[in-house]
Amino acid sequence: MKKKYKILVGIIVSLFVLFIGAGFIAGNYFYNLALNPQSDKSAVLDAPHNLIDSNPNEVKEKEARETWFNSHYEETTIQSVDQLKLHAYSIKNQNESNKWAIIFHGYSSDGLQMTKYAKHFYDMGYNVLIPDARGHGKSEGDYIGMGWHDRLDVVSWIDNTVQLNNDAEIVLFGVSMGGATVMMASGEELPTNVKAIIEDCGYSSVWDEFSYQLKEIFHLPAFPIMYFASAVTKLKADYTLGEADTVKQVAKSQTPMLFIHGSNDTFVPSSMLNEVYDAANVPKEKLLVEGAGHGRAENVAGAKYWETIQSFISTVPVTHTIH
Known part of the structure; x- marks a missing residue:
């Protein structure tokens, strides 16, 4: 029973880590797309x-x-x-x-x-x-x-x-x-x-505008991408999309x-x-x-x-x- 529990916990932790990792990859992608002046804006x-x-x-x-x-x-x-x-x-x-x-x-x-x-x-x-x-x-x-x-x-x-x-x-x-x-x-x-x-x-x-564009252009919901993009923006540009x-x-x-x-x-x-x-x-x-x-x-x-x-x-x- 303990072994199955440990396996379950391991799977949950792994999925969580994958989710966070994928989220930051997506957030970084959209940050570069929207807020990096050197990126292609087409x-x-x-x-x-x-x-x-x-x-x-x-x-x-x-x-x-x-x-x-x-x-x-x-x-x-x-x-x-x-x-x-x-x-x-x-x-x-x-x-x-x-x-x-x-x-x-x-x-x-x-x-x-x-x-x-x-x-x-x-x-x-x-x-x-x-x-x-x-x-x-x-x-x-x-x-x-x-x-x-x-x-x-x-x-x-x-x-x-x-x-x-x-x-x-x-x-x-x-x-x-x-x-x-x-x-x-x-x-x-x-x-x-x-x-x-x-x-x-x-x-x-900015949050409303980017959420709108995310839906219009990429057909994606604000959650969870906007939250990860906001976190990346805070790290790279020192402001959040919500503020x-x-x-x-x-x-x-x-x-x-x-x-x-x-x-x-x-x-x-x-x-x-x-x-x-x-x-x-x-x-x-x-x-x-x-x-x-x-x-x-x-x-x-x-x-x-x-x-x-x-x-x-x-x-x-x-x-x-x-x-």
């Missing part, structure tokens, strides 16, 4: 989801914007709180202004892909700053922060802008991961220089916020719009663009997109309370 990116213009008119406009951008930008760097060298493109408006738009790009992209938004804010009278997120573009970093550690980088860019211009009036703007980044930053203690935050198609949390919670950060915000999403978004489901909007306890507005896919709200809405942004910015309070 399995998780359905280009053209990531702001890529496709029709001839858009291509021509894109080329004109890039020509303008390349002849105006200056490069600047700062050091992050964890000693990474972070890079950004800066354009001072030809008309002297204290207004600044700090613009954040999406997943597996870089600041150079945000020229469309930079030009619009510039034409609205703003100086523009377009950082490369950690692990992207010319910024240092060996993992993708999905907005979580990046939220502290946002604070660093804000502080740097205020040091250069104490009277700066700042608007934070981001699309996709950049949208989540500015929302996550909204829960930090921001200076009164930050007047408004505008997010376009950001996710409600990177956009909704909780937005609930702490003291800054007026505008939320934008496309109704046909299949990369970050449009249902996440109401989650973040409902969490905000500040002056707020939302714009759901019918028929727009991920990162395409501006293309589909056209002038209404920018009219909504300009109207929102013009009606926000001059100052906000520091918590």
Whole structure:
């Protein structure tokens, strides 16, 4: 009887060890797939989801914007709180202004892909700053922060802008991961220089977004892979997928916020719009663009997109309370 018991215990322990081992192998695979900047992202990116213009008119406009951008930008760097060298493109408006738009790009992209938004804010009278997120573009970093550690980088860019211009009036703007980044930053203690935050198609949390993608792309449930992937992320990038919670950060915000999403978004489901909007306890507005896919709200809405942004910015309070 004791022999059978020992055999049973041995089998259970062996299966448990195999389960844990297989779990960490799977978790490491999905970590590298999603959060290693050097890995092939074709399995998780359905280009053209990531702001890529496709029709001839858009291509021509894109080329004109890039020509303008390349002849105006200056490069600047700062050091992050964890000693990474972070890079950004800066354009001072030809008309002297204290207004600044700090613009954040999406997943597996870089600041150079945000020229469309930079030009619009510039034409609205703003100086523009377009950082490369950690692990992207010319910024240092060996993992993708999905907005979580990046939220502290946002604070660093804000502080740097205020040091250069104490009277700066700042608007934070981001699309996709950049949208989540500015929302996550909204829960930090921001200076009164930050007047408004505008997010376009950001996710409600990293856990929810990755769980959704795991099901949509790989047809797999969140349990147990997400738990192992989160453990690997903690070991390699020092954050868990569960703590990177956009909704909780937005609930702490003291800054007026505008939320934008496309109704046909299949990369970050449009249902996440109401989650973040409902969490905000500040002056707020939302714009759901019918028929727009991920990162395409501006293309589909056209002038209404920018009219909504300009109207929102013009009606926000001059100052906000520091918590």
